[in-house]
Amino acid sequence: MAHGLNEITEAQWRDALEHALLPRLASVLRGREAGHCMRLGDLDAELATRLVRGLRTTVPSSQVFVLGNGTPHLPDDVAVSSTKLVELRNPDEEGRLRPPLLVLVPPGVRASAEDSFGIATFEQLSLSDVHRNLKASLLREVPEALRPAVTELLERLAAEDWPGASDQAAVRYLLTLRENDFDPQAAGAAVFLLGLIPDFELFQDLAVITRKADRNRKTVLRLTDSAATDRQRVLALGLPQNSPAHQAFVRRLVEFAAEGGLDEPGRWCRAIAIDQDNWPLAFHNWPQENEPGDEKVGIEVEELSSLPKAGQNQDDLRNHPALERLFGAQYLLPGGLASLPVTFTVEPDARHIPGLSRFAVQIFAESETEGDSAATTVSPTGFTATVSVTKTARTRFKANIKLKRGRKADWEEGWHFVRVVPLDCQR
Incomplete structure (x- = not known):
């Protein structure tokens, strides 16, 4: 491509x-x-x-x-x-x-x-099945080397009731594949038609199509279904920033989000696929795609149900007017909670991940770089908890982060997010 x-x-x-x-x-x-x-x-x-x-x-x-x-x-x-x-x-x-x-x-x-x-x-007359039949017909045109993976992708998205993967969208996707001579890279770029972030290497390893598509889909959800600002949505993903290259990527993604917005996945995902200047933001370039063991473990933090949402408690609104600007977002007031329960899921079974021994559940704070609203830094607050991998089958874990101020804790007003980090026995 x-x-x-x-x-x-x-x-x-x-x-x-x-x-x-x-x-x-x-x-x-x-x-x-x-x-x-x-x-x-x-x-x-x-x-x-x-x-x-x-x-x-x-x-x-x-x-x-x-x-x-x-x-x-x-x-x-x-x-x-x-x-x-x-x-x-x-x-x-x-x-x-x-x-x-x-x-x-x-x-x-x-x-x-x-x-x-x-x-x-x-x-x-009803032709409600015309797109479904056309999709089946176009799938038969896909070369045998690529067809199983494309079929698996479409079936997985349909099973998840993904809004971007209707039969009509699938037909447009398959027609685009044919227009690009069924080039695997083009097949990965064209997934914006299915409401996913373009991933030029999606079909490089056919054994992990489903896992990569699931992570892509959940990332789009987190970037669009949120009351936070576009910049905050990107930072809340918790992408690694432990190298200059990772920091540069996150900054570029923040600038991209701030410029065009993230509310309409079809539009901004297309911008990544079509504009070569945006190709570095394709999903295969995202930092977590290149982390060691990335293909072996997927972690998703569930909603922090113990935290209230701005607008629900009128007393809090009266006492803290700043909450009016955060309507719908979760917040924590000083002294509000003694501890923060965190639930997260791990895929696949954590016992089957070589070297994995426990998870660190941490609260991070983010702040803007002085004089540059597009540049941000993230840092640990000192509030953390650990959860060990058990000997029994388990995909759902719970941690309880104590919020009492400790000697190393740094708890300031601003945006915060929870990050779960898998650790091996040496860390």
Whole structure:
């Protein structure tokens, strides 16, 4: 993918849908008797126009139109008014039933004679499975070397009910793969179409597709589903900053988030895939991707349910006006808790991770570098707890961080986050 990712055009998208819809609609028309009327909605005017002309050629004995006489960009030869539609529905002047009638209704177009155009007189066709069938067809075109991994990725996202992995999104993704000659790097870059962060090396090791996709998906969730600022969302990920390269990456990611926002994954994930200047932010470059043992353990901290959220307690709002700016975010007031319970999950079973003996659960504080709002530093507060790996099967762990001020503790007002670090027996 040295020259970038080739995106499909809207014309190519319509070509694919037309290729899938035309034979199916032609079969429906051939199977209906004279006098039968049908309607199909939610097809844009351009696609509807192409289908009308194709069906008139394929099934010349039928009547096929697009509702919307006078609608901009709708050719007169395919358009029909609602009044004319009622006429075509009824028998002709000699009382003979007319050929089967199909009308395509673009989104937002309303008939002026709804009672004569309702489902009582017009069969409502459903093509809800058209994208699913097209997805299956396109999957068969993927080369055998890549197909199992692509199939596994799509099935995993569907099993998680991931919003970005609808059948329609999967079709766009597979069409993009075909447009890029099924290049594995392009397949990893194009996952932005599925609501994931582009990962050019996603398909490099087919054995870890699911694990990497899960981590990617959870990262997108954490970056979008939060009341914090975009900068805070990035910092809350707890990406390693133990080297100049890691620090530079986090700073660049913070600047990227601050510039474009993180609320719409489809937009900012696409920006990483399409703009070569943003390629260093692709998921395979993220610091945790290169940490030793990274592919062997995944840790996710659950929501800190013991902490209140700004806006829930009116007394706190009155006594601490600053909370109004943090509506929906979790907070901790001085003396509010004696200890902080933390629950986290580990995947896979911690017993099967060579060398892993325990976890350090730490509270970190972040602060802006003076004179540079985009630059931040993170540092441990001194509040920490450890949890040992047990001899029995266990994927969920609990720790209790005592919050009483200690000699080494540093507890200041500002943003904080919890980080869980796996440790071997030597640390």
